[in-house]
Amino acid sequence: MRSIPASTIGLASFRSTFRQMIPSNDLHSLTERFDPGRGAPPTLSTPDLIEALVYHPLPTAGTLAEHLADLGGPPLRDASLAERRQHLDPRLFEEILATALHPLADRRVHPDAFYRDLRLLGIDGVQFSL
Numbered sequence: 001m002r003s004i005p006a007s008t009i010g011l012a013s014f015r016s017t018f019r020q021m022i023p024s025n026d027l028h029s030l031t032e033r034f035d036p037g038r039g040a041p042p043t044l045s046t047p048d049l050i051e052a053l054v055y056h057p058l059p060t061a062g063t064l065a066e067h068l069a070d071l072g073g074p075p076l077r078d079a080s081l082a083e084r085r086q087h088l089d090p091r092l093f094e095e096i097l098a099t100a101l102h103p104l105a106d107r108r109v110h111p112d113a114f115y116r117d118l119r120l121l122g123i124d125g126v127q128f129s130l
Contacts, residue, residue: 011070014055021100027051030099034092042084043074049084050096 024047031046044052052068059067065078105113105120113120 014058015051018051018054022096026099027096030092030095034089034095044068044076044081044084046088048073049081049088050092052081053085 027047027050031050035046048068048071052064052071052073055071056064056067059070062070063078064081065076068074068076068081103119104110107114
């Protein structure tokens with residue numbers, strides 16, 4: 001089954017948002033720190049693999065290899081991508097999450113986002129009423 005065209009999801013929008021959350025320089029620094037450095041240089045850079053892994057769940061259908069192609073990556077088989085992903089250090093993903101995800105609300109700028117000393121949360125744009 002072929003994935004939905006990247007234009008449907010807004011590839012430019014994805015790339016812009018991804019790079020705002022984790023700038024290219026930061027991603028390259030993190031991947032170099034956790035690079036296993038085995039064998040010949042890979043066909044696909046680790047930062048490009050990470051970007052493909054983040055993009056992969058967004059379309060409703062398709063394989064990681066198809067989504068990598070949507071992003072302009074080299075033609076690779078899903079088995080090759082799975083093997084590359086398997087060799088990545090789990091600490092790399094922890095560092096990426098720590099770098100990319102952080103609270104958006106600031107008590108001085110967004111006082112309505114707080115109740116007493118608690119920051120109010122919404123998940124997927126949904127508000128919860130306790």
